[in-house]
Amino acid sequence: MNAFLEGCQKQFSEQSAHLPGWNALPIRNSRQEAMQRGAQIGLPTPQLETWKYTPTRTLAQSRPRFHTEGCVGLDLEDLEPLLLDRREGHRLVFINGLLSRSLSRWQDLPAGVRVDSMANLARQAPSLLEPCLDRFLTGNDQGFAEINHALWLDGAFVQISPGVCLSKPLQLLFVTTAFQEPIVTLPWNLVLAGNDTQAMVIESYASLGRSSHFTNAYTTLMLNAGARLEHLLMLTETTAAQHVGTVQAIQQARSHLDSRIFSVGGALTRQDVQIMLAGEGSRCLQEGVFLAGGRQHMDFHTWLHHLRSDTRSEQLFKGILDGQAHGVFNGVVRVPQGVKQIRASQKTANLLLSDTAEIDAKPQLEIHSDAVQCNHGASVGTLDPDALFYLHSRGLDLETARRVLVHGFAAELLQRVQPAAVREWVAQRLNLEGSAP
Amino acid sequence: MNILELRNLHVTVMNKPILNGVDLSLKAGELHALMGPNGSGKSTLANVLAGRPECRVTAGQMLYRERDLWPISPEERAREGIFLGFQNPVEIPGVSNLRLLKEAYNAQRRHHRQPELDAVAFRAHLRDRTAQLGLPEEWLLRPVNAGFSGGEKKRNELLQLMLLEPRLAILDEIDSGLDIDALTLVAEGINALRSTERSMLLITHYPRLLDQVPPDRVHVLMGGRVMLSGGMELARKLEQQGYGWLEEMVT
Ligand SMILES: Nc1ncnc2c1ncn2[C@@H]1O[C@H](COP(=O)(O)OP(=O)(O)OP(=O)(O)O)[C@@H](O)[C@H]1O
Numbered sequence: 001m002n003a004f005l006e007g008c009q010k011q012f013s014e015q016s017a018h019l020p021g022w023n024a025l026p027i028r029n030s031r032q033e034a035m036q037r038g039a040q041i042g043l044p045t046p047q048l049e050t051w052k053y054t055p056t057r058t059l060a061q062s063r064p065r066f067h068t069e070g071c072v073g074l075d076l077e078d079l080e081p082l083l084l085d086r087r088e089g090h091r092l093v094f095i096n097g098l099l100s101r102s103l104s105r106w107q108d109l110p111a112g113v114r115v116d117s118m119a120n121l122a123r124q125a126p127s128l129l130e131p132c133l134d135r136f137l138t139g140n141d142q143g144f145a146e147i148n149h150a151l152w153l154d155g156a157f158v159q160i161s162p163g164v165c166l167s168k169p170l171q172l173l174f175v176t177t178a179f180q181e182p183i184v185t186l187p188w189n190l191v192l193a194g195n196d197t198q199a200m201v202i203e204s205y206a207s208l209g210r211s212s213h214f215t216n217a218y219t220t221l222m223l224n225a226g227a228r229l230e231h232l233l234m235l236t237e238t239t240a241a242q243h244v245g246t247v248q249a250i251q252q253a254r255s256h257l258d259s260r261i262f263s264v265g266g267a268l269t270r271q272d273v274q275i276m277l278a279g280e281g282s283r284c285l286q287e288g289v290f291l292a293g294g295r296q297h298m299d300f301h302t303w304l305h306h307l308r309s310d311t312r313s314e315q316l317f318k319g320i321l322d323g324q325a326h327g328v329f330n331g332v333v334r335v336p337q338g339v340k341q342i343r344a345s346q347k348t349a350n351l352l353l354s355d356t357a358e359i360d361a362k363p364q365l366e367i368h369s370d371a372v373q374c375n376h377g378a379s380v381g382t383l384d385p386d387a388l389f390y391l392h393s394r395g396l397d398l399e400t401a402r403r404v405l406v407h408g409f410a411a412e413l414l415q416r417v418q419p420a421a422v423r424e425w426v427a428q429r430l431n432l433e434g435s436a437p
Numbered sequence: 438m439n440i441l442e443l444r445n446l447h448v449t450v451m452n453k454p455i456l457n458g459v460d461l462s463l464k465a466g467e468l469h470a471l472m473g474p475n476g477s478g479k480s481t482l483a484n485v486l487a488g489r490p491e492c493r494v495t496a497g498q499m500l501y502r503e504r505d506l507w508p509i510s511p512e513e514r515a516r517e518g519i520f521l522g523f524q525n526p527v528e529i530p531g532v533s534n535l536r537l538l539k540e541a542y543n544a545q546r547r548h549h550r551q552p553e554l555d556a557v558a559f560r561a562h563l564r565d566r567t568a569q570l571g572l573p574e575e576w577l578l579r580p581v582n583a584g585f586s587g588g589e590k591k592r593n594e595l596l597q598l599m600l601l602e603p604r605l606a607i608l609d610e611i612d613s614g615l616d617i618d619a620l621t622l623v624a625e626g627i628n629a630l631r632s633t634e635r636s637m638l639l640i641t642h643y644p645r646l647l648d649q650v651p652p653d654r655v656h657v658l659m660g661g662r663v664m665l666s667g668g669m670e671l672a673r674k675l676e677q678q679g680y681g682w683l684e685e686m687v688t
Pocket residue numbers: 450451453455473474475476477478479480481482491524
C-alpha cells in the first residue's frame with residue numbers, strides 16, 4: 001500500500017466523527033463503504049486501461065495533509081480576477097476546501113433556489129443528500145473518487161425547484177492558498193436541477209500562490225425532466241498543483257446539459273466526465289479546451305452513455321500543447337443494445353506547438369445498436385506555416401503570430417460561451433483575451 | 438532615391454532555380470506593372486521580397502531604400518513598410534479581421550515608437566477604410582478570409598494595405614477574381630494610395646487594371662529574368678499577341 005492511501009485511512013479512522021453527516025446513518029454508511037472499497041482497489045495505476053497514461057505515482061507516494069480549519073483572512077480583493085462578477089454575482093467561495101460565508105454571496109438568489117455548504121447540509125438536512133449516495137460511480141478505476149466519497153469535508157449544494165430559472169450564472173469557486181506543505185482538498189458538489197429549470201453553474205478551481213496542492217473533486221449533476229443546465233468547469237490551478245476530478249451527470253427525459261471544460265492548470269490534471277443520458281429526449285453537448293505547456297500532464301476521459309432511445313450527444317474537444325506537455329483525450333460514446341434513434345457526434349482536434357509535446361487522442365465508440373447516427377473524427381496538427389508567414393508579412397513577430405493562431409484554434413469553442421461577460425472572463429482566465437470578438 | 442533595387446537576383450525554391458538574374462528598380466512614387474506567363478516566377482519574386490523562408494536567394498542583391506533586405510526578418514520588413522498582397526491569401530479560422538488588423542497596425546506603431554491605438558480609436562480609424570471599400574461593418578468580425586470568395590479575399594488584402602499604408606506595396610494579382618465593380622473600387626483604392634512617398638509593384642495578367650491605374654513602367658518576367666520593359670503599349674501588345682513572340686528571345 002502507498003503513503004497516500006495509508007494517510008487517508010488514518011485520517012478516516014481518527015477523524016471520522018468530525019466528518020459532515022457522520023451522525024446520519026446513510027451518510028456514515030456511504031463513507032465507510034467508500035473507504036473500504038477504496039482500500040480494496042487502491043489508487044489507480046497505469047495498469048488500468050483507463051489510467052494508462054496518468055502518472056499517479058508521485059501522488060500516491062506522498063503523505064496527504066488534510067486541512068480542517070476555517071478560512072484564512074482573505075479579502076474579496078485577493079480573489080478579484082478569480083471572480084466572475086465581484087459586485088453582483090452569485091457565488092459560493094471555498095477556501096482550502098471549506099466554505100467561506102464572508103466571501104460568498106447568494107442573498108438575492110431567486111426564490112426556489114437553495115444553496116448551501118455540503119458540510120452544513122449534511123448536518124442539518126442529510127435526507128436531501130441520501131438519494132444521491134448510491135448513484136456514485138463504482139469500479140476498480142474509481143480509487144480517487146472513493147476517497148472523495150469517504151472523506152469529503154465540504155462542497156457546494158445547489159437545489160433548483162421545478163420551473164425556476166436562474167438568470168445569472170452561479171459561480172462555485174474553489175481556491176487553495178499556499179502552505180508550507182501541500183494540502184489535500186476533497187470537495188463534493190451536488191447540483192439538483194428540478195423539472196423544467198434553467199441555470200448556469202460555473203465551477204472553478206484556482207490557487208493563490210505558486211505552491212503545490214492536491215484537489216480531489218467530485219461533482220454530481222442531477223437533471224430532472226426538462227431541466228436545462230449549463231456547467232462550466234474551469235481548471236486554473238497553478239502548474240505545481242495536482243487535480244483529479246469527476247463530473248457525473250444524470251439526465252432525465254428532455255433535459256439538456258451543456259458541459260464545458262476549460263483547463264490551463266495543474267502539473268497533473270486528470271478530469272473524468274460521465275454523462276448518463278438516462279431519459280428519452282435528453283441531449284448533451286460536451287466540449288473542452290485545454291492548454292498545456294512546460295511539463296504539464298492533462299488528461300481527459302469522457303463517457304457519454306446513451307442509456308435510452310431518442311438521446312443525442314455532441315462532443316468537441318481541443319487540446320493545445322507546448323513544451324514537453326503531454327495531453328490525453330479519451331472519449332467513449334456508449335450505446336447499448338436495444339436503444340433506438342440515437343445521434344452522437346464526437347470530434348477531437350489537437351494542436352502541437354513543439355516537437356516535444358505529445359498527445360494521445362482516442363475516440364472510442366462502443367455501439368451495440370443499429371439505430372444510431374454517429375460520426376467522429378480525431379486530428380493532430382501543427383501550426384500552418386503559410387498562416388505563420390502571412391502573419392509575419394503583416395508585421396507580427398513569432399510570439400504574437402503563434403498566440404493569434406492558438407487563439408484562433410480555441411476560438412471555435414470560446415465563441416459558444418454565452419453571455420459575453422462570461423466568455424470574456426473565461427478568455428481572460430485562460431490567457432486567451434482577444435480570441436473571441 | 439530607389440525604393441527597390443534588384444541586382445542580378447537569383448532565387449531557388451526547393452533547390453529549383455526560379456529567378457535567374459532579375460534586375461529591376463523602382464523609384465519613390467512610381468508604380469510598375471509586372472507581367473509574365475504562368476509559372477514564370479512573379480509570385481516567387483513577390484514572396485522573396487516579403488521574406489518567405491522557402492525562397493532562397495542564391496546570388497544577387499535586394500535593396501530596399503538602399504538597405505540590403507536579405508538579413509531582415511519578414512515581420513521587420515513589414516514594419517519597415519513593405520506590404521505583400523497575396524495571390525492566394527491564407528484563411529485563418531477563428532481569428533477576426535479586426536484582430537489581425539489591430540495586431541498588424543500596433544506592431545507597426547510600436548516599431549516606430551508611436552503609441553498604440555485603443556480599441557475605440559482603432560475602430561474609428563478603420564471605419565473610413567471599410568466604407569471606402571464598400572465593406573459592411575460586420576466584415577471586421579468575420580474570420581480572416583475564411584469562406585471568403587476569391588474577390589472578397591482580394592478586397593480584404595486591399596483593406597489591410599489601406600490601413601498599413603506601406604512605402605512599397607507588392608500586389609500579386611489583386612485584380613484576379615474581382616467583378617467589374619469591385620475592380621473599379623480596388624483601382625480607386627490603389628489610386629488614392631498613390632503618392633510621391635509610395636511605390637507599387639502590380640503583378641497582373643491583364644491590362645484591364647492598368648487602364649484604370651496607369652503604370653509608369655511595365656516589365657515582363659520570363660525565364661526567371663526581366664526580358665523586356667516598356668510602357669502601357671507593351672501590356673497591350675501582350676494582350677493581343679501573348680508571350681510567344683518573346684519566347685525566341687529567352688533561348
Ligand atoms: N514550393 C514549391 N516547390 C516547388 N516548386 C515551386 C514551389 N513554389 C513555386 N514553385 C514553382 O516555381 C515556379 C514559379 O512559380 P510562381 O508562383 O512564382 O509563378 P507565377 O509567375 O506567379 O505564376 P502565376 O501567373 O500562375 O501566378 C513554378 O514553376 C512553380 O511550380
